Amino acid sequence: MKLTESLRISWRAITGHKLRSTLTAVGVIIGIAAVIVFMVLGGAFEQNIVQDFEEDDGEPGMWVNTQQVGTGSFQFVTAPIYTETDVENLEAIDGVDFVGPEANLRASQFSIGDTRQTGGFGVQAVSPDQYNSEDLIEGKMFESADEALLTQSLVNMTDGQASVGDQIRVNFDDGAAEEFTVTGIVEGGFGTGPNAAVYLSLEHHYNTTIETPRGTEEKAYSSLIIGAEDASVVDDVKKRATEYFDTESDAAQLKQDDQDIQVQTIDDAVDQITSVIDQLTVFIGGIAGISLVVGSIGIANIMIVSVTERTREIGIMKAVGARKRDIIQLFLIESSILGAVGAFLGVVVGIGVGYLGVTLIGWPMAYPTDWVVIAVVVGLGVGILSGIYPAWRAAKVDPIEALRHE
Amino acid sequence: MTSTQSQRQNGASPEEAVVSLESVRRTYYLGEPVDALDGVSLSLPEGSFTAVMGPSGSGKSTLMNMIGCLDTPDEGTVTVNGQDVGALPDGKRARLRGAELGFIFQQFNLLPRLTAAENVTLPMVFQTVVDEGRRERAETLLTRVGLGDRLDHTPPELSGGQRQRVAIARALVNEPSVLLADEPTGNLDTETGSTIMDLFEELHEEGRTILMVTHERHIAEHADRIVHLVDGQIEEIEDLGGDSA
Ligand SMILES: Nc1ncnc2c1ncn2[C@@H]1O[C@H](COP(=O)(O)OP(=O)(O)O)[C@@H](O)[C@H]1O
Numbered sequence: 001m002k003l004t005e006s007l008r009i010s011w012r013a014i015t016g017h018k019l020r021s022t023l024t025a026v027g028v029i030i031g032i033a034a035v036i037v038f039m040v041l042g043g044a045f046e047q048n049i050v051q052d053f054e055e056d057d058g059e060p061g062m063w064v065n066t067q068q069v070g071t072g073s074f075q076f077v078t079a080p081i082y083t084e085t086d087v088e089n090l091e092a093i094d095g096v097d098f099v100g101p102e103a104n105l106r107a108s109q110f111s112i113g114d115t116r117q118t119g120g121f122g123v124q125a126v127s128p129d130q131y132n133s134e135d136l137i138e139g140k141m142f143e144s145a146d147e148a149l150l151t152q153s154l155v156n157m158t159d160g161q162a163s164v165g166d167q168i169r170v171n172f173d174d175g176a177a178e179e180f181t182v183t184g185i186v187e188g189g190f191g192t193g194p195n196a197a198v199y200l201s202l203e204h205h206y207n208t209t210i211e212t213p214r215g216t217e218e219k220a221y222s223s224l225i226i227g228a229e230d231a232s233v234v235d236d237v238k239k240r241a242t243e244y245f246d247t248e249s250d251a252a253q254l255k256q257d258d259q260d261i262q263v264q265t266i267d268d269a270v271d272q273i274t275s276v277i278d279q280l281t282v283f284i285g286g287i288a289g290i291s292l293v294v295g296s297i298g299i300a301n302i303m304i305v306s307v308t309e310r311t312r313e314i315g316i317m318k319a320v321g322a323r324k325r326d327i328i329q330l331f332l333i334e335s336s337i338l339g340a341v342g343a344f345l346g347v348v349v350g351i352g353v354g355y356l357g358v359t360l361i362g363w364p365m366a367y368p369t370d371w372v373v374i375a376v377v378v379g380l381g382v383g384i385l386s387g388i389y390p391a392w393r394a395a396k397v398d399p400i401e402a403l404r405h406e
Numbered sequence: 407m408t409s410t411q412s413q414r415q416n417g418a419s420p421e422e423a424v425v426s427l428e429s430v431r432r433t434y435y436l437g438e439p440v441d442a443l444d445g446v447s448l449s450l451p452e453g454s455f456t457a458v459m460g461p462s463g464s465g466k467s468t469l470m471n472m473i474g475c476l477d478t479p480d481e482g483t484v485t486v487n488g489q490d491v492g493a494l495p496d497g498k499r500a501r502l503r504g505a506e507l508g509f510i511f512q513q514f515n516l517l518p519r520l521t522a523a524e525n526v527t528l529p530m531v532f533q534t535v536v537d538e539g540r541r542e543r544a545e546t547l548l549t550r551v552g553l554g555d556r557l558d559h560t561p562p563e564l565s566g567g568q569r570q571r572v573a574i575a576r577a578l579v580n581e582p583s584v585l586l587a588d589e590p591t592g593n594l595d596t597e598t599g600s601t602i603m604d605l606f607e608e609l610h611e612e613g614r615t616i617l618m619v620t621h622e623r624h625i626a627e628h629a630d631r632i633v634h635l636v637d638g639q640i641e642e643i644e645d646l647g648g649d650s651a
Pocket residue numbers: 434435436440441442460461462463464465466467468469
């Protein structure tokens with residue numbers, strides 16, 4: 001029996017039971033759609049982050065941090081191990097423009113005039129040499145303890161109320177509340193902190209110290225930003241900085257054995273983030289994929305019912321010369337069509353729902369092309385697999401028995 | 407079928423027979439063994455029209471199933487068109503069934519979702535006959551049984567007599583060696599039944615080989631001979647003579 005003939009006859013059987021076929025396909029549609037939605041969301045989230053980084057690109061910087069060994073994902077260690085001596089030694093490396101300690105201060109609320117903002121922003125102590133004059137959109141660098149810079153994102157958060165010369169008030173987590181005069185507005189976020197940030201003078205606002213391996217007491221930081229003079233020397237600077245941390249740095253001696261010092265360029269950081277998101281997406285997608293199993297059981301179930309129901313038709317086909325393999329072919333094609341149509345519609349629904357979600361959140365749309373292919377193949381596979389047992393049952397139908405009854 | 411097949415009804419020897427059964431036994435075990443067929447020998451010469459009569463449970467259907475290659479004997483041999491049915495593997499037997507036998511059932515047994523033309527085409531589909539001319543062949547046959555204007559109707563849209571005509575066209579489509587009819591008029595009113603029997607007469611006159619099960623004497627009398635079955639054995643073969651005998 002030719003494939004095209006089976007297709008025609010099977011298609012008839014499917015369209016002859018529209019409601020039932022639709023309900024069967026719905027199981028597969030939901031399974032595939034769920035997987036696709038998560039893939040779209042994961043991909044969009046990833047692109048969103050990568051896009052953020054790419055906006056910062058061109059800044060020839062890198063980030064020095066400490067991570068737990070062997071976890072493959074982000075397990076940051078916040079212990080302050082990068083000493084002032086390390087900062088000075090790094091600054092002496094060829095090609096280094098500046099070394100900026102990252103010092104996050106814990107604060108939960110700020111207010112300007114009557115406007116109050118709780119959470120969603122960061123407060124960081126930074127050293128003025130991390131900024132070039134062109135980074136300032138407006139105003140100038142802070143010079144004293146009661147002066148602050150704001151990022152454009154933070155200004156936006158206050159609906160543009162905050163401007164140079166204003167007084168802002170920050171409530172720190174330790175209970176202290178301080179007033180600052182805004183001296184300038186800067187473009188983007190700095191380092192790994194939130195984009196909406198208040199920057200204060202490092203000299204005045206950061207005083208965590210530790211005992212160095214030499215027995216002296218020095219200020220120390222949990223991470224550093226290294227700025228290279230220009231993009232062409234980034235790789236060299238990274239190599240030399242890595243070498244320094246491997247050999248003579250204080251940090252190398254202060255860190256625990258199961259911790260690793262990472263010198264990451266923006267590209268490195270993007271790679272690491274991307275790989276973590278990928279793993280997460282596949283994991284969640286896999287869980288969504290379990291609903292496919294339910295879909296395939298649905299197909300098998302309906303097919304078994306329809307074998308029982310169509311026993312007489314099977315008997316007729318055998319009486320007019322159908323072989324076992326012809327019957328198997330008919331039923332397998334029927335279940336494959338259900339699986340394939342279900343997968344196709346699942347992809348359409350999944351992309352649609354994913355698009356809606358991504359648009360609502362405001363991420364860029366990502367089309368998970370490879371997953372679409374995988375989904376359709378899996379749908380077809382599910383169709384074939386779940387059709388095997390019913391088809392075998394159909395082939396076994398005894399035509400004498402089948403034709404005997406009314 | 408060609409037109410050179412007019413005088414073959416009398417040759418009853420197994421060598422010239424399209425179908426022959428040799429001491430066929432078929433036993434069912436339902437607690438007690440029951441011989442549905444108990445040593446039946448019969449041959450259907452080419453062009454013959456044979457009716458089978460007998461009380462319920464006498465083995466008529468079992469005999470049809472044997473000749474129809476749906477069942478195989480426990481003892482003895484069934485030969486269809488020179489092939490030993492019992493020796494054939496399943497797939498080959500199915501192919502032989504589709505090629506050499508045309509079934510006509512009491513309940514018509516058409517596929518309800520296929521049109522009349524598609525139902526008629528079905529036996530060709532399973533023979534993997536080349537596509538071309540299939541539809542035309544179905545049309546020719548349906549026109550021949552008087553349904554030229556009902557090609558694209560599905561069985562539920564047709565009357566009982568029309569359905570049986572579709573079934574007859576389907577039975578003819580692969581030019582089988584034998585037509586097997588099991589109570590072909592059993593579900594029809596007398597008038598419709600007699601037009602169906604007229605059709606059988608025509609087919610017989612064309613020289614086709616027919617085996618028909620019936621429990622109605624006047625239906626059986628359309629045949630050349632009546633095989634009387636009782637308890638799985640042939641009690642008598644009644645020769646009706648007839649003009650072509
Ligand atoms: N599948 C079966 N299982 C058990 N016994 C059967 C089966 N088919 C037929 N028989 C028995 O075989 C005998 C002949 O049956 P059948 O050929 O159907 O007779 P008829 O068609 O003349 O009524 C009956 O006694 C019947 O009960």
